[in-house]
Amino acid sequence: MAEPFNLGIVGLGGISLSAHGPASTRCRDVRFTACCDVRQNAVDAWIAEYGGTEYTDYRDMLEKERLDGVLLATWPNQHREQVEACLRAGIRNILCEKALALTGTEAADIYDRVTAAGAFLMEGFMYRHNPAIRKLEQILSRGHLGAVDNVRACFSAFDPETADPTNPNRDWRQRKECGGGIPYDFACYCVNACGHFAGGLPVRVYAIGGLGNYDTINRVYATIEYDNGAVGIVESSKKTSYTQELQISCAQGILNLPIAWTIPQNMTITQRHTGWNALTYDTCVSDGVTDGITSYHLQMQNFLDACRGKAEPVMPLAQSVVNTFALEALVTSIMEQRITDIAIPQRIRDAYLAWKGAATCV
Numbered sequence: 001m002a003e004p005f006n007l008g009i010v011g012l013g014g015i016s017l018s019a020h021g022p023a024s025t026r027c028r029d030v031r032f033t034a035c036c037d038v039r040q041n042a043v044d045a046w047i048a049e050y051g052g053t054e055y056t057d058y059r060d061m062l063e064k065e066r067l068d069g070v071l072l073a074t075w076p077n078q079h080r081e082q083v084e085a086c087l088r089a090g091i092r093n094i095l096c097e098k099a100l101a102l103t104g105t106e107a108a109d110i111y112d113r114v115t116a117a118g119a120f121l122m123e124g125f126m127y128r129h130n131p132a133i134r135k136l137e138q139i140l141s142r143g144h145l146g147a148v149d150n151v152r153a154c155f156s157a158f159d160p161e162t163a164d165p166t167n168p169n170r171d172w173r174q175r176k177e178c179g180g181g182i183p184y185d186f187a188c189y190c191v192n193a194c195g196h197f198a199g200g201l202p203v204r205v206y207a208i209g210g211l212g213n214y215d216t217i218n219r220v221y222a223t224i225e226y227d228n229g230a231v232g233i234v235e236s237s238k239k240t241s242y243t244q245e246l247q248i249s250c251a252q253g254i255l256n257l258p259i260a261w262t263i264p265q266n267m268t269i270t271q272r273h274t275g276w277n278a279l280t281y282d283t284c285v286s287d288g289v290t291d292g293i294t295s296y297h298l299q300m301q302n303f304l305d306a307c308r309g310k311a312e313p314v315m316p317l318a319q320s321v322v323n324t325f326a327l328e329a330l331v332t333s334i335m336e337q338r339i340t341d342i343a344i345p346q347r348i349r350d351a352y353l354a355w356k357g358a359a360t361c362v
Contacts, residue, residue: 005030011073012037023300062089069093076179092119093307099184104325123320129298132267146251152233153190154245159238161213181216187236194232202326207333318351
């Protein structure tokens with residue numbers, strides 16, 4: 001039996017308590033032995049549920065604890081500084097919540113530092129670990145649907161924006177300085193899925209959107225062009241009703257996943273085959289997880305297995321960096337009202353293409 005893998009966690013918000021904590025209890029040989037949050041009440045809530053040594057300064061935790069890895073469940077604007085601190089403390093395994101960074105330059109810097117340290121970092125896009133996504137990859141890999149023409153990804157939920165804009169303690173999603181707004185909260189899922197299933201490198205973006213009460217972008221409608229000719233279509237808004245759809249349109253049919261990010265068990269995927277005089281539908285149920293296992297459990301297990309060299313990461317760091325460049329271009333396009341080209345550094349392109357060449361998925 002393997003030695004327990006000791007994790008520290010930084011950031012004890014709702015997602016940590018409801019998802020990351022439970023995930024650790026269902027994974028083999030992993031445990032949270034230390035936790036950190038600047039809010040004592042959040043620390044108390046975590047300790048009551050999961051135990052461990054408590055801290056209110058993550059630097060103290062990194063210095064004093066003997067950790068095999070760290071989970072960063074913090075705001076996007078904090079990630080680069082916290083990753084650097086982990087590497088300086090000798091931490092070589094990091095699971096970092098989305099979004100990895102606010103700019104491509106920041107993401108590339110994280111990549112360079114992690115690579116130079118011989119470390120491993122995986123971005124926490126939990127949906128990518130779900131069996132429904134595996135099923136989509138398998139269907140596309142068979143080739144009978146032909147080439148992917150476009151990927152349409154939607155993630156929206158209405159936010160009434162009633163919090164006082166002068167309140168510095170409002171939710172981070174309503175604070176620009178934290179990376180709040182729709183791009184780094186919801187739209188990042190859409191950009192990730194478009195890039196993954198389009199199968200190419202993004203080259204340019206055109207997006208429209210708007211600003212809400214907090215000077216954050218609260219609406220994104222964008223097209224992303226890839227170097228293989230495929231197109232990503234992103235629809236993400238906090239001014240409309242809830243939706244989580246993913247649609248992949250190919251030469252010989254269309255795949256649809258109606259709930260694509262917080263995927264329930266045994267999700268039904270629809271295959272639509274069209275012709276001039278015919279329209280047929282096929283459905284298949286993904287090999288669903290059971291016994292209360294969620295995408296977060298599967299993500300935690302993949303992270304642990306990758307740390308131990310037993311599996312390849314579902315979310316490679318090079319892809320996370322490419323996604324961040326596309327996300328930054330999307331934001332720039334909205335703010336400057338123009339088509340925005342994407343210039344990905346050659347070292348990142350090479351690493352991404354090497355991963356694509358070795359991958360057995362899309």
